Ligand SMILES: [Zn+2]
Ligand SMILES: [Zn+2]
């Protein structure tokens with residue numbers, strides 16, 4: 001949260017008038033893109049680009065350095081309220097995403113490819129590209145398993161013209177993080193080979209069942225790739241295998257990366273991003289934690305969806321330690337497979353004895369909000385103020401509506417209240433952000449009796465759409 | 474990790490702040506389902522629970538100057554803040570009148586008059602903070618319970634059948650948790666003390682299941698886990714697997730009260746302990762947790778179920794239509810075949826599997842792999 005505030009300050013112009021108006025216009029701009037079907041939340045991508053461009057239209061580094069205190073200027077009346085309101089509004093922009101429910105590849109298999117070539121020694125990211133990439137990669141692993149608990153991840157590196165495995169494909173975040181920590185000391189060197197890395201990733205994803213996604217995420221710092229063979233052939237193989245590749249470029253756009261992303265993602269351009277600065281790097285990386293929307297041509301809905309048998313084991317406690325079936329180690333307590341009564345020590349896992357996928361229902365629940373996103377709250381107009389005087393979530397009194405001057409001299413009244421469309425409860429900005437970012441529930445819909453509202457509309461029957469492939473040029 | 478650095482941490486913290494110095498916000502969610510309370514009235518009365526609860530709240534407030542408390546009632550199908558009570562319209566602000574004064578606001582005026590009446594009354598020499606909380610909680614719960622209690626007594630004599638509503642033993646726990654989380658979030662954000670604040674929940678639960686709110690409840694539990702808020706559950710009657718899971722995933726205590734008469738003892742000996750100190754105390758929590766999930770179709774708790782790969786809904790029976798009951802996508806016929814052929818001996822089943830996959834040869838690579846897998850065991854067998 002603080003991040004976005006800071007970014008905002010850095011990137012906007014010092015002019016007070018522009019600050020206030022910028023906050024709002026960004027909101028509205030986001031909204032117009034979000035109504036487009038098929039934009040699929042990644043509409044924010046284009047917006048990030050525009051946001052990152054400074055007020056002069058150039059990139060952030062072309063702007064003069066902005067000190068945050070220069071920004072705070074009083075308006076004619078000597079009040080700061082208008083600016084503050086603008087800043088608060090700007091915080092909201094992230095959450096005005098498209099919330100059309102899409103079919104998504106929830107059970108993901110992803111190979112993270114890290115560039116470990118000479119190019120990573122560059123110091124344009126601090127302390128250098130390599131160190132920053134590793135610390136972001138660790139955050140990414142944590143977030144990835146937070147958002148996709150039923151998924152698998154593997155990490156490989158590109159170094160000395162080779163693809164070297166860093167961690168095996170698996171569902172345990174600690175193993176990946178330990179592996180990433182252990183390569184911190186290594187010096188990046190040699191040239192990268194995209195082809196070798198892609199072929200290794202393809203091999204690792206080869207056995208993945210049809211109902212799971214196959215994804216590759218490449219962080220690519222170099223501008224070249226030294227390949228042993230024809231990489232176009234590899235790209236075609238990837239397309240055949242329905243592997244979807246995303247690339248985050250650290251330097252500049254590379255033609256082969258673009259081709260790779262376009263071909264493996266049905267001509268969807270958004271899967272290739274070149275970073276503008278550190279925070280944009282992180283944004284691009286974190287975007288990859290959201291499961292991809294299933295396209296009409298992807299494998300996992302060719303024959304309809306799969307039905308996977310899963311077991312929900314119960315936790316037991318033991319006074320005497322016993323051996324677990326998964327590691328043959330003595331552990332106190334664990335989970336008992338409901339089919340064969342074998343003890344495993346960690347979830348989610350596959351029962352080593354009967355091959356049943358064992359999982360906690362809370363793991364599945366973490367993915368529900370991707371599938372059934374909470375609809376965005378809409379601004380409350382001045383007309384509806386009387387309906388409530390305190391926030392439904394946190395019970396705080398609403399502040400007075402602010403009158404704000406936009407850049408073209410018009411006055412606009414911000415109520416700083418946001419209402420749920422289905423239960424008409426009004427919320428303050430903090431609760432709005434919280435509901436959409438963390439809770440994924442509407443407290444109003446949940447807390448009001450069903451006689452007052454149709455609560456369960458959201459859950460009873462949801463049509464999950466398929467994302468249309470982008471029109472090819 | 475923590476255990477290793479413990480000594481150095483302690484040394485440092487003694488100079489500045491002990492963990493006890495951080496105030497905490499305790500949110501109490503009490504299930505006020507009238508039907509259930511009347512059913513269990515033999516073993517425990519609502520009144521005695523209420524008095525124990527008030528003592529517990531006062532004890533919590535007494536532990537630290539800046540400790541705060543919130544009470545939320547999770548009623549039959551809605552949830553409501555009991556304390557802090559709904560804020561009363563400020564009359565000072567002149568500007569506010571232009572926007573808000575037109576509100577028909579009879580309720581608030583009434584409640585203000587009443588509360589002032591009460592405060593003039595009996596407990597005038599009580600610690601002010603205690604008195605305010607006690608009065609608000611008493612009044613709020615009374616407002617909830619009294620009209621319904623009278624309803625019950627009338628209805629039981631007239632029409633017994635229409636009492637599913639009271640007998641279903643559900644409460645809007647998802648709503649109560651959502652409210653509590655939103656309230657906690659804002660309280661932590663806007664907390665003006667430099668020290669920071671911790672939060673925890675206590676659910677006084679009597680109801681049996683909350684199956685109709687599966688996804689919202691899970692979302693709320695997950696949010697609590699992200700915010701590192703432990704959910705303690707004090708179960709006075711019945712058993713709820715979702716609350717067991719809630720306290721287990723968030724690191725709270727789940728306790729089924731064996732002797733409801735001694736509720737105050739349970740509250741003051743186990744639930745009062747700050748989560749930070751719990752690692753030093755042997756607490757009576759439930760170690761065996763029932764982690765069964767709920768089938769979306771039959772609404773029963775199941776331990777083995779099918780999960781739709783598109784919408785992750787949990788179903789215990791394969792729908793005859795071959796379509797997912799939630800997202801209505803068609804299931805892959807070959808996987809359905811595999812799952813339906815379950816009771817066949819393994820050798821036969823393997824053959825079937827092979828056949829089923831070769832029916833749909835759209836995915837060349839996978840067929841080869843599956844063939845390999847199928848071949849290995851069949852050669853062994
Ligand atoms: Zn098993
Ligand atoms: Zn609020």
Ligand SMILES: [Zn+2]
Pocket residue numbers: 420421422423424425442443444445446
């Ligand atoms: Zn709502």
Ligand SMILES: [Zn+2]
Pocket residue numbers: 781782783784785786797798799800801802
């Ligand atoms: Zn489904």
